[in-house]
Amino acid sequence: MTVTRGLEGVIATESSISSIIDDQLRYVGYDIDDLAENATFEEIIYLLWNKKLPNQSELDELKGAIAKEMALPQPVIDHLKSYDLKTVHPMAALRTAVSILGLFDEEADIMEQEANQRKAIRIQAKISAIISAFARIRKGLEPVQPKSDLNYAANFLYMLKGEEPKAIEVEAIDKALVLHADHELNASTFTARVCVATLSDVYSGITAAIGALKGPLHGGANERVMKMLSEIGDEDKAIDYIDEKLKNKEKIMGMGHRVYETGDPRAKHLKKMSKELTNLTGNAKWYNMSVKIEEYIKEHKGLPANVDFYSASVYHSLGIDHDLFTPIFAMSRVSGWLAHILEQYDNNRLIRPRAEYVGPMNQKYVPIEQR
Ligand SMILES: CC(C)(COP(=O)(O)OP(=O)(O)OC[C@H]1O[C@@H](n2cnc3c(N)ncnc32)[C@H](O)[C@@H]1OP(=O)(O)O)[C@@H](O)C(=O)NCCC(=O)NCCS
Incomplete structure (x- = not known):
């Protein structure tokens, strides 16, 4: 038995709903860029x-x-x-x-x-x-x-x-x-x-x-991106804040992905929306700060922004509660x-993988009063 931690790279089913091939997302064969537009x-x-x-x-x-x-x-x-x-x-x-x-x-x-x-x-x-x-x-x-x-x-x-x-609010939510x-x-x-x-x-x-x-490693990341941006508060403080997090081995929310290597194709659409909406609402600092962080993490960790990164400033600009x-x-x-x-x-079959047991063996039951 070989253990694949986090099931990375494991193909667990066939599906004809969506695909990620060569870092491009498609729904039923339609490119996400085409659909987003x-x-x-x-x-x-x-x-x-x-x-x-x-x-x-x-x-x-x-x-x-x-x-x-x-x-x-x-x-x-x-x-x-x-x-x-x-x-x-x-x-x-x-x-x-x-x-x-x-x-x-x-x-x-x-x-x-x-x-x-x-x-x-x-x-x-x-x-x-x-x-x-x-x-x-x-x-x-x-x-x-x-x-x-x-x-x-x-x-x-x-x-x-x-x-x-x-109309612009509807358009933004619809695209998201x-x-x-x-x-x-x-x-x-x-x-x-x-x-x-x-x-x-x-x-x-x-x-x-x-x-x-x-969970924060999945959808919960977008709320935490806005928490991070709010904590930073000012564009000039962004890099020091990120450096401190990286020094403490903390993850930067909205960055990195299990599957994409070069980048998440959805992020650019949200980035564009973030630019437009933050400018429109007089909140350009959230966008500018995000760009600084994105570029810094790309350069220093080689990690791309994911879908959650720019969605945070988009939703914030629409006046939506962060949670x-x-x-x-x-x-x-x-x-x-x-x-x-x-x-x-x-086309159902029970999904039931195995675990490699690494605990103790050959234990004998001991009555409770003797433990
Ligand atoms: C998405 C994510 C869970 C993928 O995780 P994964 O494939 O299991 O990758 P790992 O967590 O094992 O990370 C691999 C390495 O990259 C680093 N890394 C990954 N994402 C990172 C991030 N956002 N910030 C800083 N470092 C990160 C890890 O610390 C690890 O470094 P190490 O090898 O030196 O220990 C991960 O990138 C992450 O936690 N991102 C932040 C949360 C997030 O935005 N989630 C939404 C995903 S759409």
Whole structure:
């Protein structure tokens, strides 16, 4: 037996959803650069779930179905109101609320393909409502009902802020959602597949995936990038701060990647958005500071910026609370998780690797009073 720590380089499944080849990300064969410039998030959802881009009527149907499913069951809202949200991380609340959603879905344990597709729409729709309801309830505000004529990105911002967002805000969130939607067999997607490969239900798979995304080595990095930038506070202090971190062998959030060697193709799109939005909101220092850090880490550690690095200053410029950055990642990545769950069910085999045992052997049971 050879142990591959962190399963690095291990090919654990076949998939036709997304690929990373020669440092380029593609969804169903479409280059992420092409999609980032041209596609909407709803088109991406359709693409990931159906392995083809929708025509207009297919897209309209999907948008209608999502809009219809966006409102939350009252018990989920009551649940969010029932505890002190000020002490709870939104990713923990999201994980629990998605699990609770499953209790109110009569089809939760029906494993037929069509029922699973209906659940996918429900979960995709409701996850944005959970995040925005959480954000409002903790500020003492009432949740806002979605509007059926808004797209996914606009509805999220509307439910979050209670007013119709500006076009540039919708565009930024929509593009961020496109860029985060799927990423081959990343940690949370693998978690979802492992969970449902036991033939557990979709809600369990998504709940498990949210738990995996929460960690700072995965989706949790974007919130910590903004924490770092805020701690630095001033462009001139950036390099000293980074040097100190590196000296203490601490990781710089938003830097490095398990798979990409030359760079994360998603980062440049977020970098461009960060430049535009920070300039527009008079906050150019966050962008300038980020560029300094990116260049320094590239030069001194050979590590590229990943998707989380510039998304931090993008979301900050949109006035979004920092601890909602990772839930927004989840709101997008859930489309990929659902695609992978459906693909896993279609050709399932239990995922059960081995461990090399390195503990003691030949031990004899000793009665408790003799220990
Ligand atoms: C993404 C990540 C988890 C990949 O991890 P990995 O493939 O397991 O790589 P390792 O953590 O083993 O790192 C390999 C080496 O690079 C260094 N390194 C990796 N990422 C680093 C970072 N962000 N800052 C400083 N050093 C880093 C490690 O310290 C290690 O150095 P060493 O060999 O001298 O000990 C890692 O780069 C990381 O922790 N990045 C910060 C968190 C982040 O942004 N996550 C979001 C990913 S999209």
